[in-house]
Amino acid sequence: MNARPGLAITLALGVGLCAAGAVAANAGMSDRTSPGPHASVQHGRYLVRAGDCMACHTASNGAPYAGGRAVPTPFGTIYSTNITPDPDTGIGRWDGDDFYRAMHEGIARDGHRLYPAFPYPWFTKLSRDDVRDIKAYLDTRTPVRQRDIAPKLPWPLSVRSAMAVWDAMYFDAGSYRANPEKSAQWNRGAYLVRGVGHCSACHGDKNFAGAVDADHPLGGGFAEHVFAPALTGGQRDGLGQWSEQDIVDYLGTGRNAITTAAGPMAEVVSQSTRYLSKPDLRAIAVYLKSLPAPPQDDVATADAAVMRHGAALYLDNCEGCHRRGGTGEAGAFPRLRDSSAIQAEHPDTLIATILRGDAVPATDADPTGLAMPAFGKRLDDDDIAALTTYIRQAWGNHAAPVSSSDVKDLREKLRHPG
Amino acid sequence: MSVRDSQDGKHHGRGDTPRRTSRRNFLRSVLTATPALGLLGCTSNDGSVQGRAPVFFTPQEAAFIDAATQRLIPADTLGGGANEAGITTFLDLQLAGAYGRAERWYMQGPWPSGSDQQGFQLKYTPAQIYRDAIKRVDAHCRQQHGKPFAQLDGARQDELLHALEQGKLDLGDIPAKTFFTMLWQNTQEGYLADPAYSGNRDFAGWKLIGFPGPRYNYVEDIEQFGKPYQAPFVSLVGRDPSAYLRGES
Amino acid sequence: MARRERPVDVVLVGFGWTAAIIAQELTEAGVQVLALERGEFRDTVPDFATDTIQDELRYAVRKQIFESPERETLTFRNSADQTALPMRHLGSFMPAAGVGGAGVHWNGQCWRFLPQDFEIRTHTEQRYGKKFIPEQMNLQDWGVTYDELEPHYDRFEYLCGVSGTAGNIGGVKQPGGNPFEGARKRGYPLPPLKRSASTMLFDKAAREVGFDPFPCPAANASKPYRNPLGVQMGQCTYCGYCEWFGCGNYSKASPQTTILPVLLKKDNFSYRTRCNVTRVNTDNTGKRATGVTYVDVDGNEIEQPAAMVVLCAFAQHNVHLLLLSRIGTPYDPATGRGVVGRNYAYQITSSVDVFQKEILNPFMGAGALGQGVDNFNGDNFDHGPLGFIGGGYIALWNTGGRPILQHHLPADAPTWGSGWKKAMHDNYLTATSIATHGSVMSYRSNYLDLDPTWRDDYGNPLLRLTFDFQPNEHAMSDYLTDQATKIAQAIPGATHHVKKRDGHYSIVPYQTTHNTGGAAMGTDPTTSVVNRYLQSWDVPNLFVMGASVFPQNAGYNPTGTVGALTFWAAEAMKRYLKNPGPLVTA
DSSP, rough: OOOOHHHSSOOSOOOOOOOOOOOOOSOOOOOOOOOOOOOHHHHHHHHHHHEEEHSSBBBOOTTTTOOOOOOTTEEEEOOOOOSOTTTSSSSTTHHHHHHHHHHHHSSSTTTOOOOOOHHHHHHHHHHHHHHHHHHHHHHSSSSOOOOOOOOOOOOTTTSHHHHHHHHHHHOOOOOOOOOOTTTTTHHHHHHHHHHHOOHHHHHBOOTTTSSSSSTTTTOOEETTTEEEEOSSSOTTTTTTTTTTTHHHHHHHHHHHHHBBOOOOHHHHHHTTTTOOOOOHHHHHHHHTTTOOOOOOOOOOOOHHHHHHHHHHHHHHTTTHHOOOGGGGTTTTTTTTTOOOTTTSSOOOHEEEEEEEHOOOOOSSOOOOOOOOOOOOSSSOOOHHHHHHHHHHGGGGGGOOOOHHHHHHHHHHHHOOOO | TTTTTTTTTTTTTOTOOOOOHHHHHHOOOOOOOOTTTTTTTTTSSSSSSGSOOOOOOHHHHHHHHHHHHHHOOOOOBBBBTTTTTTTHHHHHHHHHSSTTTTSSSSSOOOOOOOOOOGOOOOSSOOHHHHHHHHHHHHHHHHHHHOOGGGOOOHHHHHHHHHHHTTTSSSSSSSOOOHHHHHHHHHHHHHHHHHHSSOGGGHHHHHHHHHHOOSSSOTTTTTSTTTOOOOOOOOOOSSSSHHHHHTOOO | OOOOOHHHHHEEEOOHHHHHHHHHHHTTTTTOEEEESSSSOOHHHTTTTHHHOOOIEEEESOOOBBBTTTTTTTTSSTTTTSSSEEESOOOOOOOOOOOTTTHHOOBBBBOOHHHHHHHHHHHHHHOOOOOOOTTTTTOOOSSSOHHHHHHHHHHHHHHTTOOOOSSSSSTTEOTSTTSSSOOBOOOOOOOOOOOOHHHHHHHHHHHHHTTOOEEEESSBOOOOOEEETOOEOOOOOOBSOTTTTTTTTTTTTTTTHHHHHHEEEEEETTSSSSSSEEEEEEHHHSSSSSEEEETTTTEEEEEEEEEEEEEEEOOHHHHHHHHHHOOBBBBBBTTTBOOOOTTOOOOOEEEEEEEEEOOTTTTTTTTEEEEEEETTTTSOOOTTTOOOOOOOEEEEEOOOOOTTTSOOOTTOSSSSSHHHHHHHHHHHHEEEEEEEEEOBBBTTTOEEEEEEEOOOOTSOOOOOOEOOOOOHHHHHHHHHHHHHHHHHHTTTTTEEEOOOOOOEEEEEOOOOOOOBSOBBBOOOHHHHHHHTTTTSSSOOTTOGGGGGOOOSEEEEEHHHEEEEHHHHHHHHHHHHHOOOSSSOOO
């Protein structure tokens, strides 16, 4: 499967494990730990997939885990680092404690602070054993000699020690602590969602410094110019209407009875969540379904002329697959009526899908990768605004209208990513 | 997709391959290829046929096509004719493009003539056939009636078209029937093809017969036996192809 | 000097239906497979997106997704006493170019041949006697039986998600299906398509005259479908753009919508596009293929070594390659000896246009949305008093109502002018047409060989087609047309325009792309090119796929049988790869 432009996770600030040219130069014996026992390596691979590490730590057409992938952030461009076991340019000389400190505290082997584009604010929740297994797996990868690229950030962010301030303000190191009032299954789900899965990195609202709102961590957020919808219990734009099975199906296959994965989430499914075990998917579902619904704001009713324009465009462009009434086609094309993805607080994902087209992730179980063509050339900004407004308000959907300038801005951003 | 792209057959993902420029450029290239590039959206009215400067036709040829196609598909109580439907422009662009140049045809000699069953065996492209045939028909009209085809009255024009259809005019190397068949076939195309090709203006041809255009979902309609289908006419370029062709949408 | 590529286990010439099936089957068996395709790669999105593909002028009229005769064509004549002339542009048939082959542009009419079709000589002699067979007719058994092919028909139908109503499951007749079909082990994977107004008219009329109508089998998905490979199809939306078009909705079975999502991911499969194979190479014994030579898009000649070669191109291209490569003995019509190019056949079609009052909305349709009768196909009726061999189905296909090519006008309508306009206005929504689709047998005088005069872009002689309809076929087609007319007459308030297929075969009007033969399969090397496993008699590591192996043509669209034969041959190839050598001793 081809990697799409756009990463599975986006954070306000660059990518972690930035050795940034500061590779330890001490010669002598490698203290690289030898690959762990088989079970540990296997479990490590499972966690590495669950964390989707490869997506960020592999450049387009680059060697796996050798880093070098540019991650545009609002603050500048950061490059992911080499986490292959190469002793000089990778993490071959790191021992278990070095690696745990990076994962748990966001501090590299040589003591410099990492940028939180590396999701240590989530990975800090991981148990020591899990971190050990991740390292054990990474140690089995082919060492690649590839020096890291220095981030392109403005002062003062370019000064690593500035991250100490950020950490002090927004970061608390600490392993996951089970909630004794909840089931083991719920706790397992919470551990995965809040830890290695780092879901709120995308699905959470970020403050001006790029830190996720700790009080409402899964209320929806922007990622790579698209909006990652709320995973809380909202009936309209959250997971309120999803069953546990819907969540299991979605994460396991990229599709369920309600919708199909699109955009960056399609990549997350195909590279990460589809490899999770059924019990873990179920645990995630149990945890997510326990999240309460936030209060819902009223939305403005769209102008009748806009709705007419949107309805005409829907008939001319969309109805073949998504069908009359937005019912979609179970087993093939996603439903638009009564869909949380369509009614998400921000319409950016919907607009981006129309502009660029999209494909359902192709998996071994679902190899087809049913695709939608791009309409960005055929429809102008007014058209797409009317169409998305219509889709968000027709058939009982109830989400805010979309303006032409929303479409224009997003079109521009997608044209010049970063 | 270049051969190099596909050497290992694994580059079927299209993410990196620029597939289309703009829809309009794409259509233009298909329709007209280089000579007409940029002219599809031209709105200058210099007194030429149908408000557009012809790309392929000379003014005399355009006048012939205007007149002949309007006899083939006249304006009448059922609606506009060939001129109202923009067929001269359609033919002009087709003849200026790949079709006019017979780009996909096998055009290697020798060129013996054959039986009807063996089909087209002329060494001329459609563009050359139109050019030569129009010149010869007009010469015939001048000789017989003192003016070119376009200036004759309708009844006389019809007579001449019937003569062409029956192969009764001498057009030199080009059998009159061959020219007539091509002209009539292309005229129907201009009347019934998607308006994106500059003919079938305002859906003239589709409105006449009741074809709604390239719609894409009749799941709920196909079993509505005997009921007329009501959705508005649509083209590959939307509901207002004229605006699209003017570059306004 | 040709560049030499790294050897592969198996090279496939062409990348359409048969190549996709062979590649899928052999890669599963662990073999390294390479397909060489002369056209381009294309897929549902973006190539068949609905804002692109629903363009009658570009695809159906200007024939944009078909082979371009500019580069290679064939020459044609009705009989050996004429000079064959090049087919300058496409007409009577439309071979495809590009990944997916004709599987991209077909209608999806997915039939099984009748059991007797495969044993037609034996069957005819038994029922009507040897003398019933015209002297010039090369009537041949196939060397494979319907019962042997049944599991492979089943595999192809389940691969494609065929929609239909079974007529005979395990010998038990099923209501609503084709009562004449061979026994199938289970029903179709999907229920039949919705009916349209015109197919309803046909159904009622056909019943009224005592025939047995049924919904024609359609590789257009009546419901969302997931095939045994896990590949998904969407429900057909009856948009009316199947034949000559790719499907924008994943609804029509094609290599793209049934196999490629799985195949293209495999490490032991690869393909190259814009590679035109010009030779199958053999070693100095002439008994072993060493690979193929092709010309790439830049005009470079490249040698591709392979341990096994499979010809998966369109029927006459396979034959052309065999002739150019001097594999097998070319057919000599003067002596009747030789086999390559022998047994060329086609189909004979006719129609009865129907004009009535009810609005039919012909533009709502699907490529294989049809109601048919099989009462006059194969030997489903007594040929004794009729004196001809063969038959065909009669069907009302509601493939679409594309305005340039799919309008029907009464016989007396003016050909142009206001009268033409009025006829168009009055009839487009209410006219329909009943088609007959008849078999064509093979004859001594119908064959393929190399043209002495004209050459293709690669400097090779063009293929020469010598073909005409024979009295047997005209008699059969006229009879079939008469039966179709009876159905038309039973439609209330209707007038008809009967369009018989008169006179010589013409390469000008479109008839059908069901060209067959030239590399016939069989049990006797003196009358066939390949054995019953589609393996060359002369070069055992060469196999030939597709309709080129039909010894004569039956009265159905061939794709279902081509698919079944391909699965059948793939099984044989797996045996061959384990133990190379002739699979049948001559």
